[in-house]
Structure formats: structure tokens, C-alpha cells
Amino acid sequence: MEILIKLSQFLLSLSLLIILHELGHFIPAKLFKTRVEKFYLFFDIKFSLFKKKIGDTVYGIGWLPLGGYVKIAGMVDESMDTDQLAGEPQPWEFRSKPAWQRLIIMLGGVFVNFVLAFIIYIGMTYAYGDLYVSNKDMKHGVWVQSDLMKNIGLKNGDRIAKVDGKEFEHFNDVSYAVLMGHQIEVERSGEMLTIDLPTDLLGQLSSGAQAGPLFGLRVPFIVTAFPENSPNEGNLKANDIIKSINGIDTPFADMVMEQLELSKGSTVDVVVERNGNDEKTVAQINEEGKLQVVFAAMLPISNHEKLGNYTIVQEKYSFIESIPVGIVKGKDKVVGYLDQLKKMVKPETGAYKGVGGFKAIYDIFPQYWSWEVFWNITAMLSIMLGVMNLLPIPALDGGHVVFLLYEMISGRKPSDKFLENAQMVGFFILIGLLLFANGNDIYKAIFVR
Template identity: 55%
Template sequence: MTPILIKTIQFFLSLSLLIVLHELGHFIPAKIFKTRVEKFYLFFDVKFSLFKKKIGETVYGIGWLPLGGYVKISGMIDESMDTEQMKEEPKPWEFRSKPAWQRLIIMLGGVTVNFVLAVVIFIGLVFTYGEEYIANDSLKDGIWVTDKTLGDGLGIQTGDKILSIDGKKVETLSEIIPGFALGNHFTMERNGQVMEKEVPVNVIETLSGEEDKDKIRSLVSYRIPFIINKVPENSPNANSGLKHGDAIVRMNGKPVEYKDQAMPILEANKGKMVPVTVNRNGTSLDMQLKVSDDAALGVHLGLSPEEYKELGYLEVRTLKYSFWESIPAGWNKGVRTLSDYIKGMKKIFNPDTGAYKEVGGFAAIGGMFPDTWNWPAFWATTAFISIILAFMNILPIPALDGGHVMFLLYEMVTGRKPSDKFLEYAQMVGFFLLIGLLLFANGNDLYKWLFK
């Protein structure tokens, strides 16, 4: 299967699961409180359904328009805009006849299920796979900023040690880029000097302006020691005498310890022979090595985690959890993911950050999935999308769960219920707001596809 097809299958599988469980979050408390549910649909059934079957008082079906799903609850003004029903006298089984606290639980059920689902997935992931990470404080000589232009835009460079972001210690190497995207200030060490710096306000715009997304993901890496792992048979230096574990310490008369230090030397000597000094088990050896036309020696670098640790370059740590330990770990990961997403949303509403340009629709969500089938990545992405759905649905916008919750809280506090006519108008306003947001998000996807 092609990568696009694999992403598409994962997208629809994840979306279908999340929609069904979200709607179950409304359906189950509605049934508990003896409220009639007329329809339970995956996707929207505008004009016709792909499948439908009535069981009891509820029609279960699959629509053809994959923009979400819904449960149609009797006596409730929702996306169906069934105003004729609202003109009749309230029936005991209708939503509008139930106490406000019951209606509140029914409306909060969807987002509650989305958040709980994300936590359950995170619990399963940490219990099954644990958490493997490169410890940030173990990096011997700081980070490698793989693209100088992007690094300059963030105010960081190779050799820096990022100590904390917004006062929170950076525990893992993988936290740095997300931390910059969501943070406001950071503490770093450069050449032995600790300094405080502001995160550039347009950091998201700086990163999103780069077309090669792999370059962003790998922008901050550990510095790779120039230690030989393997010399392939087709290498121009196959007969040079290089062996596994050899460390190149000088190249063309200049000291070298890391790949990032060797790259400009190799670039300046394409197609030439260069003198190098190799450290082999404490013994220095002088050699002449061939630099290819694409500025490479044709060797494989990289050591095992154990070798990196033994040589003092970095440490790869793995956290393993028992079942009971995985529960708080999964909960904390869910809370942290939601908190980070809220920080990201705040940046979107600040025009100076340029983050609004990164708002994406279905294509952006589909692009979050890996292009090869990977169950841990699939479930991690599904959990993240579930968090997004929980947050977006609780926003106080009419036509979303949060809009209904807002009016219910008003009713519970004041003792006055908004009129059905007011709720109808509010529902229409919310609907048009959602259409506008949908067009904007998917328009961003289309613009990037056409012009970037």
C-alpha cells in the first residue's frame, strides 16, 4: 500500500473510533436518565445513509459525509434543527423535561469520554512499551542544531545546553522543540555561561515556514561523535584500514570530535584526499581518506546506547511501569498533553506568533499519522486527537457541547432557562461559526498543498 493510503486508512479508523465513543458518551447517560435517543450516527446522513437500522426507539446508522457524527436526542435543539418537535408540549422522555443537572451530565459525556479514552490509551502505551528517551542532562557537549538558519531564528546554536523552558527543567531531548513552540522564555548554557533568553514570539511562524518538515523534527539532535561504526564494501574508503570503534580526532589539520565539526571540512574538500588522525584504543594513527563528491567519507557512524553511555557522550534511559504505576503515568501524560494543547491555542489567538497559519483541517490531521503501519504511533496519535476533540467540543460555542454547557450553567446559576427561540438562533450562529472555522482550517491545508 502507498503511504497516502496507509495514512488515510489510519485516519478514518481513528476518526470512526473517536466519533462513536464520543457519541456513546452522550448516549449512555441519556439512556440512564430515560431520555429518548432517536438517532445514533457515525458521520452525517445528509439526504441519505450508507447504512441504517432501527433497534428499539433508536435508528443506528452510518452517513456518507465524514465530518463527524451525532446522537439526536428528543426535545433538544441540536444540529438537526428539528424545530417542529419543539413546538409541541414537552414529553417526559424529552431532554428539555429533564432536570438541569441531568442535562449537564448528558452534554459533558462526550468530552469526558474523549479525555478518559486518551488517558486509557496512554496508560496502555506506557505499560506495554514503557518510555525510552535521551536524557537531556546527559548530553556531554550540548545539542546539535542541524540547520543554522532555523537555529538562528530560535536563538540557539550547536553546543548549547537547554536547561529549562518557562522555568521547567528539560528532562528529555525530544521536549526541546515542542517546548520552544509553546514556551515564552528559556534558560541555556553556552560556553560555560548560563543565560536567560526569550523565545521569539514568531517561533511557530519560523518553523512552519520551513517546507521540509523532517528538517524541523530533526532540528535539535544529539551531537554524533565521529566514531566509525561500519565501513561498507562499496565505500571509497573500504580499503583504508578503518575499523569499528575508530574515532577520527583530526581532519585536514583541524581537531574533530563530532560529525557537525567534520561537515564543513568535508564540504570544502569534495573529491579530494584528506589527512586524518584516528584514535584506536588510545593509539594515534595517521591516514589518507577519500572525500566523495557529495562531501562524505562513505562510512557509517553511530554507536549502541551502551557504547554512547560508556564513552560519556549521552544516556538513553528507559522507564518501565507496572500496571499500577502506568495509571498515574498515563493520567499525567493526558493532563500534560491537554495543557500543552491549550498553550498552543493561546498562541494561535496571538497574531504576532503567526501560529494561526498552522491551523489545519482533515489533511493536517491525516498527516499526523505515520506512513507505515505502526500500532504504537497509531494509538499515540489517536490519543492526541482525542484530546483535541475534547478541548474543541468544550469551547463555549453554540452548536458545540460547550455551548450547551454554557447555557445550562447559566440556567443553573440564575434559575432562568433560555427560551427555545433564543437557543435556535444561538444554534444557527454557532453553526455558521463552525462552518467558517472548517473552511479556514481546510483552506490552510489547500493553500499549503498548492503553494508550499
Template identity: 55%
Template sequence: MEILIKASQFILSLSLLIVLHELGHFIPAKLFKTRVEKFYLFFDYKFSLFKKKVGETVYGIGWIPLGGYVKISGMIDESMDTEQMALPPQPWEFRSKPAWQRLIIMLGGVIVNFVLGILIYICLMWAYGERFLPNENVKDGVWVENQLATDLGLQTGDKILTVDGEKIKKFNQLPIEFINGNNYTIERNGEVLEKEIPIDFISKLVDRGKNAGNFINTRYPFLISGVQQDSLNASSGLQPKDMVVAINGAPIKYYDQAKVEFEKLKGQAISLTVKRGEETKEIPVKVSNYGNIGVVFGGASYNDLEKLGYYDLERIDYSFTEAVPAGLNKSWDTLTSYVKQLKKIFNPSTGAYKGLGGFISIGSIFPSEFSWETFWNITAFLSIMLGFMNLLPIPALDGGHVLFTLWEMITGKKPSDKFLEHAQVVGFVLLLALLIFANGNDIFRLFK
């Protein structure tokens, strides 16, 4: 059921983005009286799941969910219709239109992607506002519990101040800032230190698999969510929702402090002070030879921690006029962050190419429980990402057509149809290779 929910959201989001992107080409083409032969969601190699001709255009749904397309008469595109191109140009064809009209037709798709992403973010800000933990409110620093964070040079209790000189406003921004960044500053025991992010950090992050995003955590109180029935302390009296506040009478505030103490007290009988609702109890337990007491830790959300007085969350509600600049800022931050990640991918020494993913990776970012807020957030991100990717100056993408059209407008020389055909083939091969590599990464990680 979980896979079905994720897949349904992915297909719905992808279909929406494809149809609107292609409409971005279709509408200006029709406005400039250019014939559109096909308008398809997904590709229809050999056959279609559905098709219907209305006027001069066939509307349909293909069976290969790798994208979609509009087939515009007189244009060298993925259809590679060389027979049509061999005939004399007709007034309704793309190649007969002025360069400025062709440029608008080709830019229509990416413009729709960017505008759609911005509009979704504006509406999200208006409808939901923002709820987050300010980084400056993490007064006692971060919790370092894995080798990846240690390799970064972090220690429990460090306060992360900046990444690449930029102050971090939201705590949940830290993972992506470290992925995009090159250096950072921390405060440790009152001293400000500057550290480099290792060049192979992303490679190590990808190797962690599903836990990749959890290398930096807030510090949590020692809340018990369960007691293991076969443990030394199964009958000790500890209960779920107990909060450990002292060990052998020495106060503790965080779970990481308790872990350090348990390591020192292996095999010993100790006394825990726990808060249970409004009561405080002393409970004798024994620490195992492995340095644990046989309980499951966790189960607290940021809202719970705020009620306990550990962290102060920030809530921002926007009117519609306030949501517009907030949505624009969110869109810009999303775009610039994606561009930074793309730069890392093209630098082999970072190992970021190992994190490149295909349809499985994209589908997996959707939650297992449906939420409109999350769905639209992901759709806005994908829309901006697809807009930028399509704008890259690669033949077979919109950006390739735009590049050749701009060349024609600047030089006054139009590239020959033969050149455009060869460029289209080269671009298609490059995209196919990228598609195979990205989805191959997904399959490799799946089996790994």
C-alpha cells in the same frame, strides 16, 4: 499504499472516538428516560450508507465523515428540528428534564473523551513503558543546521536547560516546548544565557513545511550510509557503515565538526581515519569545491548511538499501579500543551493560525507503517484534544449547551427556544468557517 495505511488508521481512530463520544451522550440520556431518535457515525445528509431501527432509536452510518451525532428528542441541536420544538413538551424529551440531568447528558461526551485518553495512556505506560533520550544526557549540546534554529539564537554545542523556566526532561520534548514557550536558557561555553523566543517563530516554523519538527537535533557521529557513484571519491574505498573519526590525523567526534573542516579544505586532498567494525583504516579522499566528499551521511538510531557510547537512553517500565499516575501525568501534559498551542493560535502576531490544519493534517500524523503503540498514542492525544474542543463555550458544541444550562441553574432563568435556535445557527456558522479555514490551510500547503 502509504496513503491507504495512513487513511485507514485515521478513519479507524476517528470512528472509535466518535462512537464513544456519542455513547457518552446516549447512555445518560437513556438512564434519564430521554428518547434518542438517532445514533449516527458520520453525517447522513439526504441518505445513509447503513441504518437500522432498534426500539425507538435509528442506528446508522452516514456518508459525510465530519463527525457523528445523537438526535435527542426535544433538544435544539444540529438537526434544527423546529417543528418538534413548536409542539408542547413531552415527558420523554430533553427539554422536559431537570437542568442537572440535561447537564450530565451534555457533559457525557467530553467526559468519555477525557477518560478514554487517560485510560489509553495508562495502558500504554503499562504495556510499553517509556524509552527516551534524557535532555541532560546530551552532554555536548545540540546540532544547529538550519536558519530557523539560528534565528532562535542557538548555536551548535549549546545545551538547552529550560523553556519558560521549566527544566526539560526529554530531548524529544524540545520542539513542542519551543512552540509553546516564550523564553529559554542555554549553557554556552560554561556560561548560562537567557534568550527570548521570537514572536513570529511559529510562523517561520509553519513555512518550513514537512521539515518543521526538525529544527533541533542531537549531534551525530560521521557515519557513512552510502557513497555516491558519480562522486570524486567513488573508488576511494569508503564503504557504508564506516565511521569517520579523524581528518588529516585530527580527531573528530561529530559530523558537524567534519562539515566545518571540509569547508576549510575545499579542493584539497586529505586523509580520513575511519572505523570499520573493529578495524581502523586511513583512506585518502578529495574534498570537492563545494565542501563535500560525495558520501551520504546518517542511518543511525538512538539505539545505535547508545551502543557506540554517544548517548545513554533511559528506560522506564511500569507495573499497572505505577502506570496509573504516569498515565495521568501524560494526559495532563498533553492537555496543557494543547491549551498553550491554542492560545498561540488566537494571537495573530505569532502566525500560529497558519499551522491550523484539518483532516489532511490530522491524517498525516499517523505513520506509514502500522504500529499499535503509535496508533494508540495518537488516538489518546486526539481524544483529549476533542474533549477539550467540545468543551469550548461555543453554541453548537457541547460546551455551548453546558454554558446555557449552567446559566439556567445559576439564575433560575431558562433561555428561550428562539434564542437557543439563533445561538445554534451562529455557532454552526463559526464552526463551518473554522472547518473551511483549517482544511483550506491543508490544501494550500499541499499545493505549496
């Protein structure tokens, strides 16, 4: 069932983005009386799952879920159908329209992508508001979960005050800033320290050697279940919160783990909070420093406030207030994605190792249904689709836009033969990128554990 939920979200999001992107081309084409021969969700190589002709347009669903397309008459596109270009230009063809109309048709798809993303962020702001922990109130500091971050000097309990000299209001924003940053300032025991981040931080994380989150909120060690034959089942119970080990206070899971590491192969005295009361018991630690229980490594953000560890800030917005807030969120996401692309084109950062294909997109959807998560992912994917389509690569919208701008500035239109050759070059570039991205997915699935 979990796989079905995950797959349903993936296909629904992908289908929504493809249809709306292609509508961005379809609508202005129709407004400018340009004939659209096909409008397809997914690719119909050899055959279609469904198709119906209405007017001059065949609407259909292909069998290969790698995208979608509109086929506009008189346009050199990915179909490489050059037969229609052999005759005289017809009034309803793309090539017969003024350059400014062709430009609007080509920009329509990415325009819809960006507008969709901003609408989603506005809607989410209105529906859900903001729920966060203020970074300035992180009095307990962070739980460092990545060996990479430990190796560069970050310690449990450090409060990350600034990244590249910038302060952050939301703790949720700090992790991404660190990924993209060069230097962090941390508060440790009342002192401010500076830590330089490795240039290839993204590359090391993307390689899979340092998988998982960098750091997060410090959580108490709450026992949730017991593996088979656990020697501690009975002395400890589900929902116990470990408060101390051998008389040493352990309010957070990372502190419990430190004490377990120091107590390998021994029996320890433990104080747990059980049903609101503190109770004494004992526990056996194996030779690997494990308690042999399952604990809650993550908690819903509201639970943190109930446990008294953090003050949760919740902000609600009226519909009018949601508009500027949502626009700022969308703008920040666009800028953030552009920063990621800059990192990817610099080999020294190793960020290209994180490029993923369809499996990577599939993997970001959760195994449970959450409209908030779904719309958040869809908005980000819409931005990614818009930015990627604007790249000046022939066969992408951005490539067509470059040629149209050249025509509008110079007054000279590139020949159909030139456009055909450029389209072919762009096609092979896209195939190469597709193979690289999905090859990364396959490599990680086979070799990275």
C-alpha cells in the same frame, strides 16, 4: 502500501474517537430515558453506507468522514430539525428533562474524551514504560537543525539547561518547551548563556519557511546508501562511520557537514570506522559541499547507547505505579494544549498559521504501523477533541453547556427560537473555522515547499 497503512491509522483513530465521544452522549441519554433517534459514525448527507434500526434508534455509517453525531429527540442540534419542537414537549424528549440531566448528557462526550486519553496514557506507561535521554547527561549538546534556531544564536553542541527558568529531566520534553517558551539558558563550553526566543517563533515555524525539527540528538555520520553515479561509491561503503576529515575529528554529522562546507570541490582524506576497525580512505566533495551519499539523519534511541554517545534511561512500571504516572502525563498534555490555544488567539505569535484540518491530522500518522505511536497520537487527538468541544460556541457541546448553566443559575430557560438562532450562528462559526483550518492545509500543500 505506506499510504494504505497511514490512511488505516487515520480512519481507525478518527472512528474510535467519534464513536466513544458520541457514546458519551448516548449512554446518559438512555439512562435518563431520553429517546435517541440516530447514532451515526460519519455524516449521512442524502444517504448512508449502512443503517439499521434497533428499538427507537437508527444506527448507521455515513459516507462523509468529517465526524459523527447522535440525534436526541427534542433537542436543537446541528440537524436543525425544528418540526418536532413545534408540538407539545414529550416525556422522552431532551427538552423535558431537568437541566442537571441535560447538562450531564451534554458533558458526556468530552468526559469520555478526557477519560479515554488518561486511560491510554496509563496503559502506554504500563506497556512501554519510559525510554529517554536525561537532559542533564546531554554532554555533547544538541544538533541544531533549524536555521531559525541558528539565527537566534543556538549552536551545535549547546546544552539547553532551562526554558523560562525551568529544568527538564527528559530531553524529549525540551523541544516542545522551547516552542512554547520565551527564553532559554544554554551551557556552552562551560559557560551559561541566555537566549531570547522570538515572539512569533511558532508563526515562523508554522509558515513552512522553517519546516522540520528545531534540534535533536547529535548523531554520527553513518553512510547508508549511494545515489546514482556517486563518485564515492567504492571508497566509502554502506555502514561506514566517518570519524575524521583531513585529520580533524568529526564524531558527529554536524561536524562532518562543517568540514564538507570548508572543502568544496576538493578531495579529502577520510578515516572511517568499518566493521569495528578504523580505515583510511579518500572522498570527493562536490562544489556544493556535498559528499553525495545518503546518511542516517535519525537513529533509534537504543542505537545511540550502543554507539556510546548517550546513556539511555529506561523505566518500567507496575500497573499500580502506571496509574499516577499516566495521570500526570495526561494532565501535562491537557495543560500543554491549552497553552497552544492561548498562543493561537494572540495574533503577534503567528501560531494561528499552524492551525490544520484533516490533512494535517492525517500527516501526523507514520507510514509504518506502530501501536505505540498510534495510541500516543490517538490520546492527544482525544484531548484536542475534548477541549475543542468545550469551547463556548453554539453548535458545540460547550455552547449547550453555557446555555444550560445560565438556565440553572437564573432559573430561566432560553426559548427554542433563541436556541435555533444560536445554533445557526454557531454552525457558521464552525464552517468558518473548518474552512480556515483546511484552507491552511491547501495553502501549504500548494505554496510551501
